[in-house]
Amino acid sequence: xxxxxxxxxxxxxxxxxxxxxxxxxxxxxxxxxxxxxxxxxxxxxxxxxxxxxxxxxxxxxxxxxxxxxxxxxxxxxxxxxxxxxxxxxxxxxxxxxxxxxxxxxxxxxxxxxxxxxxxxxxxxxxxxxxxxxxxxxxxxxxxxxxxxxxxxxxxxxxxxxxxxxxxxxxxxxxxxxxxxxxxxxxxxxxxxxxxxxxxxxxxxxxxxxxxxxxxxxxxxxxxxxxxxxxxxxxxxxxxxxxxxxxxxxxxxxxxxxxxxxxxxxxxxxxxxxxxxxxxxxxxxxxxxxxxxxx
Amino acid sequence: xxxxxxxxxxxxxxxxxxxxxxxxxxxxxxxxxxxxxxxxxxxxxxxxxxxxxxxxxxxxxxxxxxxxxxxxxxxxxxxxxxxxxxxxxxxxxxxxxxxxxxxxxxxxxxxxxxxxxxxxxxxxxxxxxxxxxxxxxxxxxxxxxxxxxxxxxxxxxxxxxxxxxxxxxxxxxxxxxxxxxxxxxxxxxxxxxxxxxxxxxxxxxxxxxxxxxxxxxxxxxxxxxxxxxxxxxxxxxxxxxxxxxxxxxxxxxxxxxxxxxxxxxxxxxxxxxxxxxxxxxxxxxxxxxxxxxxxxxxxxxxxxxxxxxxxxxxxxxxxxxxxxxxxxxxxxxxxxxxxxxxxxxxxxxxxxxxxxxxxxxxxxxxxxxxxxxxxxxxxxxxxxxxxxxxxxxxxxxxxxxxxxxxxxxxxxxxxxxxxxxxxxxxxxxxxxxxxxxxxxxxxxxxxxxxxxxxxxxxxxxxxxxxxxxxxxxxxxxxxxxxxxxxxxxxxxxxxxxxxxxxxxxxxxxxxxxxxxxxxxxxxxxxxxxxxxxxxxxxxxxxxxxx
Numbered sequence: 001x002x003x004x005x006x007x008x009x010x011x012x013x014x015x016x017x018x019x020x021x022x023x024x025x026x027x028x029x030x031x032x033x034x035x036x037x038x039x040x041x042x043x044x045x046x047x048x049x050x051x052x053x054x055x056x057x058x059x060x061x062x063x064x065x066x067x068x069x070x071x072x073x074x075x076x077x078x079x080x081x082x083x084x085x086x087x088x089x090x091x092x093x094x095x096x097x098x099x100x101x102x103x104x105x106x107x108x109x110x111x112x113x114x115x116x117x118x119x120x121x122x123x124x125x126x127x128x129x130x131x132x133x134x135x136x137x138x139x140x141x142x143x144x145x146x147x148x149x150x151x152x153x154x155x156x157x158x159x160x161x162x163x164x165x166x167x168x169x170x171x172x173x174x175x176x177x178x179x180x181x182x183x184x185x186x187x188x189x190x191x192x193x194x195x196x197x198x199x200x201x202x203x204x205x206x207x208x209x210x211x212x213x214x215x216x217x218x219x220x221x222x223x224x225x226x227x228x229x230x231x232x233x234x235x236x237x238x239x240x241x242x243x244x245x246x247x248x249x250x251x252x253x254x255x256x257x258x259x260x261x262x263x264x265x266x267x268x269x270x271x272x273x274x275x276x277x278x279x280x281x282x283x284x285x286x287x288x289x290x291x292x293x294x
Numbered sequence: 295x296x297x298x299x300x301x302x303x304x305x306x307x308x309x310x311x312x313x314x315x316x317x318x319x320x321x322x323x324x325x326x327x328x329x330x331x332x333x334x335x336x337x338x339x340x341x342x343x344x345x346x347x348x349x350x351x352x353x354x355x356x357x358x359x360x361x362x363x364x365x366x367x368x369x370x371x372x373x374x375x376x377x378x379x380x381x382x383x384x385x386x387x388x389x390x391x392x393x394x395x396x397x398x399x400x401x402x403x404x405x406x407x408x409x410x411x412x413x414x415x416x417x418x419x420x421x422x423x424x425x426x427x428x429x430x431x432x433x434x435x436x437x438x439x440x441x442x443x444x445x446x447x448x449x450x451x452x453x454x455x456x457x458x459x460x461x462x463x464x465x466x467x468x469x470x471x472x473x474x475x476x477x478x479x480x481x482x483x484x485x486x487x488x489x490x491x492x493x494x495x496x497x498x499x500x501x502x503x504x505x506x507x508x509x510x511x512x513x514x515x516x517x518x519x520x521x522x523x524x525x526x527x528x529x530x531x532x533x534x535x536x537x538x539x540x541x542x543x544x545x546x547x548x549x550x551x552x553x554x555x556x557x558x559x560x561x562x563x564x565x566x567x568x569x570x571x572x573x574x575x576x577x578x579x580x581x582x583x584x585x586x587x588x589x590x591x592x593x594x595x596x597x598x599x600x601x602x603x604x605x606x607x608x609x610x611x612x613x614x615x616x617x618x619x620x621x622x623x624x625x626x627x628x629x630x631x632x633x634x635x636x637x638x639x640x641x642x643x644x645x646x647x648x649x650x651x652x653x654x655x656x657x658x659x660x661x662x663x664x665x666x667x668x669x670x671x672x673x674x675x676x677x678x679x680x681x682x683x684x685x686x687x688x689x690x691x692x693x694x695x696x697x698x699x700x701x702x703x704x705x706x707x708x709x710x711x712x713x714x715x716x717x718x719x720x721x722x723x724x725x726x727x728x729x730x731x732x733x734x735x736x737x738x739x740x741x742x743x744x745x746x747x748x749x750x751x752x753x754x755x756x757x758x759x760x761x762x763x764x765x766x767x768x769x770x771x772x773x774x775x776x777x778x779x780x781x782x783x784x785x786x787x788x789x790x791x792x793x794x795x796x797x798x799x800x801x802x803x804x805x806x807x808x809x810x811x812x813x814x815x816x817x818x819x820x821x822x823x824x825x826x827x828x829x830x831x832x833x834x835x836x837x838x839x840x
Contacts, residue, residue: 190668197627198683198732199656208682212673 037288040281047278050097060088062095062248071264080270084260093271096248103164104229110168112222115175123183124206140173153241163242167232171225178221182214220290227282234275250275300371301328302472302505308365310347322347322529332503336520338513340751344529349475349509353392354382370472388418391466393476397458401450407461408446414468433464438494456487470502477509484614485778489822492519511751513556514825517541525549555756556825557781572604575740575772576626581635583621595621597796608773610787612780618796619776623742626774627661628652639740660733664745666725670717676728677713683736698735706731707761723754742774747782759786780823784808792816
């Protein structure tokens with residue numbers, strides 16, 4: 001999948017900028033400064049600001065078009081041009097951030113909470129509960145993610161929130177798998193047995209020792225999943241299963257621009273590049289969290 | 295010192311440093327020494343003394359963040375300290391070779407033993423396949439492996455630890471190097487296996503005239519096996535000279551301290567015999583523990599073991615890995631239900647406890663683990679670790695809890711300032727004290743110690759043993775002490791059980807078992823205690839074998 005390729009590319013970039021050895025002098029400090037990571041945080045911060053206060057970035061209305069201003073090329077007035085109804089594209093991207101981001105956060109939240117709970121239960125109880133839960137996870141993994149999301153949306157109905165739930169459901173399996181493997185590792189550590197040995201009950205040991213020691217890689221995985229969720233929600237929007245028009249959701253923007261690819265390519269390229277930048281940034285940040293934890 | 299011949303290895307003013315984040319710390323400060331042909335030189339020191347870094351620098355295998363700052367390393371007269379990795383590769387194996395520390399991790403699990411020995415022959419110079427195969431079998435036979443034709447086709451997991459170490463030695467001597475660096479070659483092995491491996495290195499050295507640079511933390515091993523000894527502390531040489539001379543009349547205070555802490559040197563003060571009238575604290579009766587193996591078979595880890603521990607005394611369980619000693623104490627501590635037999639502690643039959651009563655039972659019996667790096671939660675402060683057992687039983691007020699925690703931390707000899715630290719900021723000895731504090735905070739009657747001092751340096755080990763003895767006197771504790779180190783056992787225990795393959799082969803008061811062992815296995819174990827050549831140790835060991 002694309003996210004895998006992206007991860008590898010980011011890996012290379014990060015390898016070059018990773019801090020190595022001596023940093024006593026200024027030139028060394030500049031050479032080892034993680035520019036990629038700083039850029040990733042910058043991208044995410046900007047997009048977050050778009051979501052919180054879009055009016056700071058653009059004066060145009062994302063929903064009202066200007067008569068006679070359809071399909072204008074990028075210019076000083078409209079830096080990314082206008083779409084077929086004369087709406088400013090940059091304004092639509094900025095105002096769309098809140099839809100895409102909140103969708104991704106909700107999706108990752110569903111996957112994180114449900115998946116982590118399943119993994120924690122399976123890994124700590126073991127035995128039959130483990131077998132049943134993990135076979136359920138295997139079934140989830142065996143269904144193509146897009147097919148699963150589409151089926152869930154058809155059952156739940158269309159809408160931004162339902163799209164987020166559908167994407168979150170496909171993330172459950174990954175979280176459950178990862179969490180279970182971490183829990184099994186920590187469960188066998190001596191300090192967990194020592195905690196039982198000093199009279200701890202199952203719940204207490206789970207809460208005090210197993211959960212906090214298993215969460216680090218899950219946190220790193222969450223950041224990767226965030227980028228992936230934006231991609232998935234955009235895909236659903238593109239296919240017409242996400243937010244209904246005229247919501248300026250990023251996937252929908254790409255889909256609407258598709259009809260004018262030959263004459264106004266920027267209508268698809270600009271929101272597409274924004275999605276790519278956000279996904280890459282999320283992956284880079286996830287990687288730095290994973291490294292710091294190790 | 296070196297008046298004869300040209301040294302094989304001559305290290306002058308060696309400085310090695312490591313980078314960590316922004317800073318660089320020097321761990322070896324100006325170490326100079328030389329090794330003559332055919333000589334065994336022991337580098338002795340505690341963890342962090344720079345002995346391994348020195349050895350790694352000599353063979354050019356410092357970790358990625360390590361750097362040779364200055365100094366020269368002359369191998370057969372040539373300075374190799376500034377050589378490129380490529381040039382160094384040509385001499386590794388051929389001129390200088392390494393016997394690594396952990397035989398379990400040092401062989402490639404997916405290649406046969408034969409392929410791995412052949413590799414070193416093929417790396418240096420062309421040799422045709424049939425000659426190579428013949429040489430491999432010769433080498434394996436030479437290091438004392440039985441059935442070398444069979445071993446060639448086996449994979450590392452099919453061999454025991456001692457056999458793997460023999461394979462690694464075969465690889466190290468394959469090209470008859472002038473110098474072998476042995477980095478703690480036996481510390482991962484049982485004491486009888488350790489003795490045989492050391493004998494083998496000795497024989498090979500005599501035969502080939504190879505010099506050996508022997509890195510060890512065990513002064514007893516160094517005394518028995520080396521011609522000269524170099525004592526390192528904090529990256530500086532404290533003392534070097536002829537082994538016998540250094541040990542007989544140590545000049546530096548640090549060497550004297552090390553010598554006084556070696557367990558086999560401490561003349562065990564005979565502990566008063568246990569009065570027969572003392573009430574038993576632990577009774578183990580015909581304990582049997584089976585484990586299911588895949589394929590429906592069972593493995594009997596403990597076979598009919600019985601002993602009694604009187605209140606306020608120390609009972610040691612001795613044996614090699616796989617002898618069932620850990621399984622026995624896990625049954626005592628209530629972590630396993632025995633297949634048959636009983637473990638009685640006061641009125642509790644440990645095997646029959648249900649979860650509720652098992653929790654109450656935990657107040658009486660506490661376990662201290664071997665590895666203080668694994669038994670403390672890395673994310674909790676010392677205060678949280680020590681107070682946790684208190685939170686598991688009747689609720690007591692915050693102030694009362696705080697007072698108990700502070701008292702127990704002081705009792706185990708730690709400063710109160712340590713309470714807010716995380717385990718990774720503590721030394722090994724401090725961690726083990728925290729683990730002991732956690733075990734004692736519930737005021738148990740019985741403390742089960744699973745190799746509780748084996749992972750620690752001798753000096754720290756001596757301190758922890760002294761602490762345990764003092765706690766026993768003050769609090770009237772009963773200890774069940776598992777160890778593979780007979781010298782430690784002799785120092786601390788009143789009674790002892792010797793286990794072999796799950797059976798109890800010897801049992802009784804320590805003096806009786808040491809002076810008149812009834813089984814051949816116990817005699818072998820006693821004879822294998824290193825440190826025979828240490829001054830004063832002789833009195834102890836002749837008394838025990840003859």
